[in-house]
Amino acid sequence: MYLNLGMNKYARWGTWCLLWSLCFYSWNGVAALASSKTPGRVASKGWSARSYALTMALDTLGLVPISRLGGSLAVLPWRGTVLLRLQAGNGAKAKVVLDLEGEWKVESVRWEGRDMPFRYGDGRLEFSMHGFKPGAVHPVEVRYSGHLVPAVKPPWQDGLVVSADSLGYPRLGMTCQGSGARSWWPCLDYADTEPDSVVLTMTFPAYAPSPTPNSTPALMDMVANGRRVADTVLGSKRTVTWKVTQPINLYNVTFNIGRYSRFVQPYVDLNSVERELEFYVAPDDLPEARAHMAQVVDMMGCYEDKLGPYPFWKDGYKVIQSSYLGMEHQSAIAYGNGFRNNEWGFDFILVHESGHEWWGNSVSASDPSDWWIHEGLTTLMEAVYLECRDGGRREADTYMQRMQRKIQNRKPMQGPRGRRFAAHDADIYYKGAWMFHSLRNSVGMEEGWNQVLRGAYRKFAGRTLGSEQMIEHWASALDPRFAGTLRWWLHHAELPTLEWSVLEDPEDSTRLMLRYRWGPSAKGFYLPMMTSSGQHVDPVPGRWRTMAWKAGPEAMNKADRQSALQAELANLTQRYLIQVRSLATGSKGGK
Ligand SMILES: [Zn+2]
Missing domain, CATH: 2.60.40.1730 (tricorn interacting facor f3 domain)
Structure with missing residues (x-):
C-alpha cells in the first residue's frame, strides 16, 4: 500500500457501516483499526x-x-x-x-x-x-x-x-x-x-x-x-x-x-523465459504510458536479481490505471501517479507497489499488526532499485537519508495481534526500512547483507509469517544479538539513545577520551557502529565504556577537536536508526 497524507477517519452511517480511511503519503496521524x-x-x-x-x-x-x-x-x-x-x-x-x-x-x-x-x-x-x-x-x-x-x-x-x-x-x-x-x-x-x-x-x-x-x-x-x-x-x-x-x-x-487499452512490454525473466508485462490505461493516455512504463523492465530485472523470481508469473504482471495513487493488488497493480517520475528519475508508485509483489503478496504478514514486514521491506526496495540502476549506493543512501526525515517516533511499529489492529503510521514504512538499512551499515558486509535479504524472501516466499519469524531470520543470519535490536525498534516509539561525554585523559591532556553507552532504557539493544573517520563504537545498554578518540589534525585545538567529535557522533544518525545525546552539554543530535 502507498502511504497517505490525510488523517484517518471512521465513518459510520447508523450502526452498520464501518469505513476505514487510509492516509496518503506523509501521515499526520496514527491510523489504528480495532474492530469493536x-x-x-x-x-x-x-x-x-x-x-x-x-x-x-x-x-x-x-x-x-x-x-x-x-x-x-x-x-x-x-x-x-x-x-x-x-x-x-x-x-x-x-x-x-x-x-x-x-x-x-x-x-x-x-x-x-x-x-x-x-x-x-x-x-x-x-x-x-x-x-x-x-x-x-x-x-x-x-x-x-x-x-x-x-x-x-x-x-x-x-x-x-x-x-x-x-x-x-x-x-x-x-x-x-x-x-x-x-x-x-x-x-x-x-x-x-x-x-x-x-x-x-x-x-x-x-x-x-x-x-x-x-x-x-x-x-x-x-x-x-x-x-x-x-x-x-x-x-x-x-x-x-x-x-x-x-x-x-x-x-x-x-x-x-x-x-482501457492494453499494451505489453516484452521481458526476459531471471530464468530466461520470455514474458509479457501488461498495462491497461485509458486509450488517450496510451503514448505517454508506453514511454513511461518502459522503466518497469529494469525494475523487474532488479527485483528478480536481488530477491528471486517474480512470484506470480502464472497470474501475470499487470498495471492498471486507477483514479487513486496506487495499491499493490496482486498481479493487478493499481497505478494513478500520472506517469510522473520523482527527482531521482523513477516513478516511486510503480517501484513501491511492484515491490509488494515480493513483500506483502508473496511474503505475507499473518496479522495486520505485523504490516511493518510489508511496508518496511518494500520501502527499502525503492533504495535497492536505485542501487541496481546506478551500480552503487551513493544515490540510494541519499534517498534513505531523505526518507529518514519522515520518521515520526510517535508509536511503536508493532501493534497487538489478533485484533485487526493495523498501525498505519508512517513509521512502518520509513522506520521499517531504516531498521534494515542500519543493520546493513552495522555489519558492513555488502554481499553478506544482500544474501540475508534474499534469504529472507526465499525462506518465506508464498507463506504467511509473524514478526518473530522475520526477526529470527535476520538475527540467526547476521548476529543473534540483533533479535533484541529489532524487537527494541519495533516495540518502542522512541529511538535508542547513544549517550556520551568527553573525559580528560589523565596522562595526556591533549587527548580526548570518549565515554559512551546506550541509555539505560535500551535494554537488549545491540548495534556496533563505525564513525565517518572509521572509529568503532560499540555501546552497551546502561554501562559506560571509554575509548581513546582519534582526534583530527594535530593543529586543532582542544575545543575544535571536541566539536569534531560531537559532529562525528551526531553524524551516526545519518547511517543508524538511533538518537545521540551529549550528557556534558545536554544537547541532542539527530532524530
Ligand atoms: Zn506499501
Missing part, C-alpha cells in the same frame, strides 16, 4: 476458505441516490453470489461465521443443494454446517444484494472508488486494504490464511453513454487480478471473468471498470 466486535475468526476456528468464486452484477456504472437518516446518499447497487469452498480443519465446529460488513440483504445460504438457516447482523453471517466432514471441502453458496457506498474522500479513504477518466467516462475501482474484503463480499477475512484461487465474474453495462454531445458511447471493460478467462458482450451487457490461480490476500482482490 469480536472477529468471527474465534467463532470460525478451524475453518478456512480454499477458494472463492464471485459472480456479481452491476446494472449501472453510476451512483444512485437513496434516502438515509434524513439525508440522501449516493450508492452503487450491487448483487451477487459467492461460492466459498470451505474446509474444516482441526478444531472446526459446525458453526461458521463469515464476515460481511455493511447493510446487505443476505438472500440465501446454500449447502449441498438446500437452503440453510442463517443469521446476519453486525457484520457477521452465521450458519451451522451440521454433518460436515473434517478435512473435506464443502462448497457453500451465499446470495446477497444491497449497495456499495463509495469512499467519501477517495483516495484518502479506501473502498469503492467512483470517478471519471479524462474524457468523462466512468471509472470504478475497488481498493480495500483498510475496509477489508468483508466490505464487499462474505468471506473469512483473516490474514493468516489465503485462498488458493479466486474467480471474479462481473456483468455490467457494456457501453457508457457519451459524456459530451459530440462523443460516442464507449465500450467498458473490467480488469481484475489474474488472467482473463472469459469475455462476452451480449446486447447491452458485457460479462468478463478473471481467475487468480495463486494464493492471494483477500484485501488484494480488486476490480477496475472503465475504458
Whole structure:
C-alpha cells in the first residue's frame, strides 16, 4: 500500500457501516483499526476458505441516490453470489461465521443443494454446517444484494472508488486494504490464511453513454487480478471473468471498470523465459504510458536479481490505471501517479507497489499488526532499485537519508495481534526500512547483507509469517544479538539513545577520551557502529565504556577537536536508526 497524507477517519452511517480511511503519503496521524466486535475468526476456528468464486452484477456504472437518516446518499447497487469452498480443519465446529460488513440483504445460504438457516447482523453471517466432514471441502453458496457506498474522500479513504477518466467516462475501482474484503463480499477475512484461487465474474453495462454531445458511447471493460478467462458482450451487457490461480490476500482482490487499452512490454525473466508485462490505461493516455512504463523492465530485472523470481508469473504482471495513487493488488497493480517520475528519475508508485509483489503478496504478514514486514521491506526496495540502476549506493543512501526525515517516533511499529489492529503510521514504512538499512551499515558486509535479504524472501516466499519469524531470520543470519535490536525498534516509539561525554585523559591532556553507552532504557539493544573517520563504537545498554578518540589534525585545538567529535557522533544518525545525546552539554543530535 502507498502511504497517505490525510488523517484517518471512521465513518459510520447508523450502526452498520464501518469505513476505514487510509492516509496518503506523509501521515499526520496514527491510523489504528480495532474492530469493536469480536472477529468471527474465534467463532470460525478451524475453518478456512480454499477458494472463492464471485459472480456479481452491476446494472449501472453510476451512483444512485437513496434516502438515509434524513439525508440522501449516493450508492452503487450491487448483487451477487459467492461460492466459498470451505474446509474444516482441526478444531472446526459446525458453526461458521463469515464476515460481511455493511447493510446487505443476505438472500440465501446454500449447502449441498438446500437452503440453510442463517443469521446476519453486525457484520457477521452465521450458519451451522451440521454433518460436515473434517478435512473435506464443502462448497457453500451465499446470495446477497444491497449497495456499495463509495469512499467519501477517495483516495484518502479506501473502498469503492467512483470517478471519471479524462474524457468523462466512468471509472470504478475497488481498493480495500483498510475496509477489508468483508466490505464487499462474505468471506473469512483473516490474514493468516489465503485462498488458493479466486474467480471474479462481473456483468455490467457494456457501453457508457457519451459524456459530451459530440462523443460516442464507449465500450467498458473490467480488469481484475489474474488472467482473463472469459469475455462476452451480449446486447447491452458485457460479462468478463478473471481467475487468480495463486494464493492471494483477500484485501488484494480488486476490480477496475472503465475504458482501457492494453499494451505489453516484452521481458526476459531471471530464468530466461520470455514474458509479457501488461498495462491497461485509458486509450488517450496510451503514448505517454508506453514511454513511461518502459522503466518497469529494469525494475523487474532488479527485483528478480536481488530477491528471486517474480512470484506470480502464472497470474501475470499487470498495471492498471486507477483514479487513486496506487495499491499493490496482486498481479493487478493499481497505478494513478500520472506517469510522473520523482527527482531521482523513477516513478516511486510503480517501484513501491511492484515491490509488494515480493513483500506483502508473496511474503505475507499473518496479522495486520505485523504490516511493518510489508511496508518496511518494500520501502527499502525503492533504495535497492536505485542501487541496481546506478551500480552503487551513493544515490540510494541519499534517498534513505531523505526518507529518514519522515520518521515520526510517535508509536511503536508493532501493534497487538489478533485484533485487526493495523498501525498505519508512517513509521512502518520509513522506520521499517531504516531498521534494515542500519543493520546493513552495522555489519558492513555488502554481499553478506544482500544474501540475508534474499534469504529472507526465499525462506518465506508464498507463506504467511509473524514478526518473530522475520526477526529470527535476520538475527540467526547476521548476529543473534540483533533479535533484541529489532524487537527494541519495533516495540518502542522512541529511538535508542547513544549517550556520551568527553573525559580528560589523565596522562595526556591533549587527548580526548570518549565515554559512551546506550541509555539505560535500551535494554537488549545491540548495534556496533563505525564513525565517518572509521572509529568503532560499540555501546552497551546502561554501562559506560571509554575509548581513546582519534582526534583530527594535530593543529586543532582542544575545543575544535571536541566539536569534531560531537559532529562525528551526531553524524551516526545519518547511517543508524538511533538518537545521540551529549550528557556534558545536554544537547541532542539527530532524530
Ligand atoms: Zn506499501
